Amino acid sequence: MHKKAFVFVFFLTLVALTYATNFDHFVYYVDLDTMYESNDPYIKTLGSLLKRWETGLSKYVENLDVSTLVLPPDDELTLNILQNISPYAYIDPAEKFETALEVFPDSVVINSLFLFFNFQYWQNSRDPAAARIIFEYTQKIENLVGEPTPLTVYVRSQVLFKSNIYGDPEKAYNDLKEIYFKYDHDKKIIETLVEFSFLLNDTEMIEELYNTYLRIGGNNPETLFFFSKMFYQLGREEESVKLANLAIENSKSAILNSQVYEFLGDIEENYERKIDFYRKSLNSDKENGRLMSKIGMAYYNWDNKENSELARYFLNAAESRGYITEDSQTALKELRRNVVLNILFKYVIPIILAVILALWLLSYFSKKRKQKESEWIYKD
Known part of the structure; x- marks a missing residue:
């Protein structure tokens, strides 16, 4: 009996792997730079196209060669949509992937990119309807994959933390911590966790997050500024000032620079x-x-x-x-x-x-x- 059960489970796993496409691994990434720098040609392709979308810069796709990629039908459709969307737009891509779901309702990558572009829309609109779509599709993707993923947890946590209607900051924070302990390589996960830690005044993980962030080469100025303020709260003023100056060095934002200089003025005694x-x-x-x-x-x-x-x-x-x-x-x-x-x-x-x-x-x-x-x- 046990042997039959084992064979059945093995068969289901084999089927899942057979139908899992190369682009499906998108659900295990949040940071587009990490995707763009990946050695995996499939993840790098998605990263290149999404970086072009995010920045409007064609340099990300100049040397992109997709001729060697072996793509099943849903991946081919995904590639076609991403190659033809306009930079910065999120409503049109969301609609295109929604249409694609009519053909491939259980495609992990198409569901994930539909979620991705709906999240971009929610970030800019705070539309409750978009939030409901996010909750529905994060759950659907996790059911398809069989577990929570960095993408689904990150997107859902952002809504839970920042929505006035669905807000549950503690759950958002705890869910994100859980996924961080499984996938500590993603800069976006760490950057968001640092932001949540600061806003909840929780410095418990700050040392570990800081060391991990340095190890993976993180240099986001806003994150460095959050670290700076939390280290100051812990009485580590020298490190705080060092990180504040590092935030200014890495920042191109006049608004952020103004905030950092104000903070340095607040803590300066002379x-x-x-x-x-x-x-x-x-x-x-x-x-x-x-x-x-x-x-x-x-x-x-x-x-x-x-x-x-x-x-x-x-x-x-x-x-x-x-x-x-x-x-x-x-x-x-x-x-x-x-x-x-x-x-x-x-x-x-x-x-x-x-x-x-x-x-x-x-x-x-x-x-x-x-x-x-x-x-x-x-x-x-």
Whole structure:
């Protein structure tokens, strides 16, 4: 009996392997760069076409040779769709793969790419209908494959973590941790796990994630910035500053650079360097009232007499942009009061005293003149 059961299971496994196509391994990848750099010609082909779609750059497909690939019908259809989609578009590809499912309803790769492009749509729209499709097709793909995969868990976790309707951040985090322990080679999985860890204020895995990320050559500036902030929370300031600077080196985003410089300003104790970081941050976000307030308060706390004009300038600018805190309001009131007192003592009081003196002198000489006139009259 046991022997028959074993033979039956072996037969099912053989059938599954026979009908599993080369492109089906797409479900075990999330990071497109890893796919593009793969030694597997089938995964590299998908990676090349999806990188062209993601970036709009033709360099990813310039040397692509698909003539040697042995493709079953659903893989051929997949290749044809990917070769003819426009960069950045996600609605049209999703519709094309949905149509392909009418022909190949149980194709792992076609279901996976239908899921992939629906996820792109959800990321840009937060459409609840797209979220429902994501839940349905992640489950369908896992049933077809026989297990959760990096792609299905990643996509579902993103929706669970960030959806206002279906949100369940703890489940998203735990599911992603589980898949990470099975597939720790994917940069996207690690980058998302780091983001979730930071947002949930959970630093338990930070050391392991950091070491793994370095090992696989991760250099995403946003991820490095998350690491930087978490290391600072753990009291490892030197590593935190190093990672923040590394994030800036790898970043092409003015917005991210502004955030990193602001963070460096927040943790810097030397006021001169603190102000320098805040000013660099402001260069990338010139109308940011919060940054203006921080610069103003740094000048104020550094030396509110020597730097009073600069402190008042930035705090006034912050207030005019609708940003005011209790501390900055108190400082601004004091600085304005000092201006009034300065004007009073420097200009108003001296003028008043001068007028009083002039009036006194006028009165004095007027009396003297009248006294002399009286003396002349009596002499006459």
